[in-house]
Amino acid sequence: MxxxxxxxxxxxxxxxxxxPFLLAADATxxxxxxxxxALTRLEGAGELRWLARFDGWGAALAARERCxxxxxxxANAAEAPPNGLVYILGGGFDTLIREQxxxxxxxxxxxxxxxxxxxxxxxxxxxVHCSDEDGRAVLPQPIVLSLPARQxxxxxxxxxxxxxxxxxxxxxxxxxxxxxYNFAIMIDxxxxxxLPFRAVKAAPVQTV
Numbered sequence: 001m002x003x004x005x006x007x008x009x010x011x012x013x014x015x016x017x018x019x020p021f022l023l024a025a026d027a028t029x030x031x032x033x034x035x036x037x038a039l040t041r042l043e044g045a046g047e048l049r050w051l052a053r054f055d056g057w058g059a060a061l062a063a064r065e066r067c068x069x070x071x072x073x074x075a076n077a078a079e080a081p082p083n084g085l086v087y088i089l090g091g092g093f094d095t096l097i098r099e100q101x102x103x104x105x106x107x108x109x110x111x112x113x114x115x116x117x118x119x120x121x122x123x124x125x126x127x128v129h130c131s132d133e134d135g136r137a138v139l140p141q142p143i144v145l146s147l148p149a150r151q152x153x154x155x156x157x158x159x160x161x162x163x164x165x166x167x168x169x170x171x172x173x174x175x176x177x178x179x180x181y182n183f184a185i186m187i188d189x190x191x192x193x194x195l196p197f198r199a200v201k202a203a204p205v206q207t208v
Contacts, residue, residue, distance in 0.1 A: 020060035023048035028184075028194045035059025072185055072193045073110045080165045086110055096175065096199040105173035109183060109195065113147070114161040123149045124188055126166070130173055133180040138173060142186075175199050 001018040004011055019037070024030050030052040031039060037053045054060040076090030088110060096105070109128065124147040130138040147164060156162070175181065178199050185193040 020054045020057050022052045022054070022060055022063050024050045024052055026050070026194050028191055030063050033059065033063040036063070071112045072183070072195050073112075074107055074183075074195055074197060075110055076107050078108050078110045078167045080110075080167045084163075084165070086112075086165045086167070094197045096197065097202050098175070098199060099202045101178060101199070101201070102174055102176045103199075105170050105175055108170055109168045109185075111166045111168060111185065111193075113164045113166070113187070115164070116161060117152050120150050120152055120162045123147060126168075127186040128168055128170070129184040129186065130170075131182050131184070132176075138175070138181065143168065143170070 126145040128143040183195040
């Protein structure tokens, strides 16, 4: 790759090797991706805080497809009717505030999957695991869902991914104590998303 560098009134030209890279919001999406050379956490408050470098374009493109596979959003409640829209109430939180523990999680995860035509025509297994800050499982068994094979509409544009929105009810997941927790989303035995959250005890109300 050729770089033009301005140094005062001079413009210098330098040839450097280009290393394919990817920006990700979650390190677990690319941490074990084939061809990964380095994974660096970037400073700042931006969502795409992980810089992943790869040894070739093929590895970088494969990792990009892996990141696009699923996005997850915790919410107080949500509904996904057949019209393709998702109606979300209180979405995007990362902190549970409760007056006492143990307490139920009392929410849902809205999962949006993007699949190619070939992937759409095959069934998929979705798992939700929950662990505490010590890595101990919160659930005795993961929550397992099945996404059946779907028919691609004949009028669907060629080359477009197909989306599926799934609301996973986690209202009964037990949160035993205040601390940090994590939901891990797996699709076909591969982790695709991590949703960390914390549980804190509500501050006592001051009365005058």
